[in-house]
Amino acid sequence: MREFARHKEDFDSLNTRVVAISVDDREHARLVWEKVVDRQFTILSDPEAQVIRAYGLVHSSAGKEGQDIALDTTLLVDADGREHWRRVSATLPDIPSADEILGRIRESAPNSSSQ
Numbered sequence: 001m002r003e004f005a006r007h008k009e010d011f012d013s014l015n016t017r018v019v020a021i022s023v024d025d026r027e028h029a030r031l032v033w034e035k036v037v038d039r040q041f042t043i044l045s046d047p048e049a050q051v052i053r054a055y056g057l058v059h060s061s062a063g064k065e066g067q068d069i070a071l072d073t074t075l076l077v078d079a080d081g082r083e084h085w086r087r088v089s090a091t092l093p094d095i096p097s098a099d100e101i102l103g104r105i106r107e108s109a110p111n112s113s114s115q
Contacts, residue, residue, distance in 0.1 A: 001020060001036050001037050003098045004037070004040075004041065004101075005037040005038055005040035006040075007102065008041065010098070010102055011102070014102065018040075018042070019041060019042045019044060020042070020043045021044045021051050021070070022043055022046060022070075023046055023047055023052060024047065025045060026047070028045075029043045029044070029045035030045075049068060049070065055073070057071045057088070058071070059071050071089075072090075073087065073088045074086065074089070074095065074101065076101070076105065076108070
């Protein structure tokens with residue numbers, strides 16, 4: 001998340017908003033927003049996992065105490081809510097970098113030279 005915060009201007013230049021979704025409570029999400037991402041993007045607190053479930057990103061009963069947890073996932077969703085790309089990451093090295101996501105956004109831009 002820190003890497004994405006460091007690239008805020010790059011995302012802004014592509015008219016892209018970064019939003020993290022956390023199943024943690026509101027207070028924990030606020031602390032992460034302040035301390036980890038330096039208030040550079042939005043963190044949605046979703047303790048009831050409504051958004052996570054809507055995207056099919058629940059790992060059932062996988063938490064320390066048997067609770068449902070969110071799968072580590074990166075999504076590209078347009079302003080109309082349509083999903084264009086996703087990667088579910090099983091390990092930390094599999095989480096896409098900010099540069100990779102920026103590249104995917106550039107590739108999908110309407111005036112991209114790849115189209």
